[in-house]
Amino acid sequence: MNTINSIKSVYNYKSPWAQFATFVRKRFIGRARFCNRYLSPQGLQMSLPDELWRLILELGVETSSLTYKDICCLSMASRRLNHLSKEDSIWSKLLSSDFPTLSSSSSSSSTSTPPKSIYQTRFEKDKAKKLLAEKRAVLRLESQIHEHTRKVHEIEHQLGDENEKIKSAIDELKNLQKVKEASSALKVWQPEIVHGRHRQIVEHCSVPVDSRINVLDMEIKLCRQQMIGFLKARREEKGRLEMVKEKLLKVKYRSFECLEGSLKSNVDDESRKCRKILKKVKRVE
Secondary structure (H helix, E strand, C coil): CHHHHHHHHCCCCCCHHHHHHHHHHHHCCCCHHHHHHHCCCCCHHHCCCHHHHHHHHHHHHHCCCCCHHHHHHHHCCCHHHHHHHCCHHHHHHHHHHHCHHHHHHHHHHCCCCCHHHHHHHHHHHHHHHHHHHHHHHHHHHHHHHHHHHHHHHHHHHHHHHHHHHHHHHHHHHHHHHHHHHHHHHCCCCCCHHHHHHHHHHHHHCCCCHHHHHHHHHHHHHHHHHHHHHHHHHHHHHHHHHHHHHHHHHHHHCHHHHHHHHHHHHHHHHHHHHHHHHHHHHHCCC
8 A cells, every 4th residue: 555655646746757757758769778777677667566567657647647658668668568558458548538539439439449559540640630730820821921922022012113203203303493493594694595595494394383393392292101101011011921930930840849949958957857766766666
């Protein structure tokens, strides 16, 4: 009874066994020295009978301290753990915890299929569904990127049109200023050559100079206001475009970022706590 209570005590909210299982899962591959020392036939897994190890695995699954990854990694530690990790009771609990909607229907419909096979089938279907959802999300975000890019190009085209309007208005305004200066020069005495040139400039202008200058001034001000609005709209649209691009990167590399972040955050703590965790687990003996 004390042994069982000790086993249950390792599955509290600060579960050292959960930390140990996480350490094994993340450090097992490529750590032959660790496995030979602690998970060899002469090591920890041979210190307990099968009943206690079975209870440890079942309690770990029930309390969500052990996931299917932990069970699979522990199965690689030795033949004994490999045999225990294939038992139907463990995978039935995993099936009911990870796929609760499936476990009730599968228990009544199929009694001959092993729970591990059912779990594997359901896991593959769920994985394919998640991959399909991620592809849809990627396509949706790529479509949004295309739309935002199109809007940015459209705004830039409108900016170019307004800029051309301002340039043509400024050129016309300069010509009207010359006509106005020539008209004022005709009122004073000038040599005949200069006077004839000014008169020719005035005669070529067929619109009222002052009213046309006022119209052009208003048109330039309006174009500048339009350009200010277009610049603001382009800046906002580019901001939306960058946000969608960041979302797309997160969707594409979400799994890699999660794995990378978890390994970086736990690598130092796991190496320091390894011996302490093993001492906690050995108390089960």
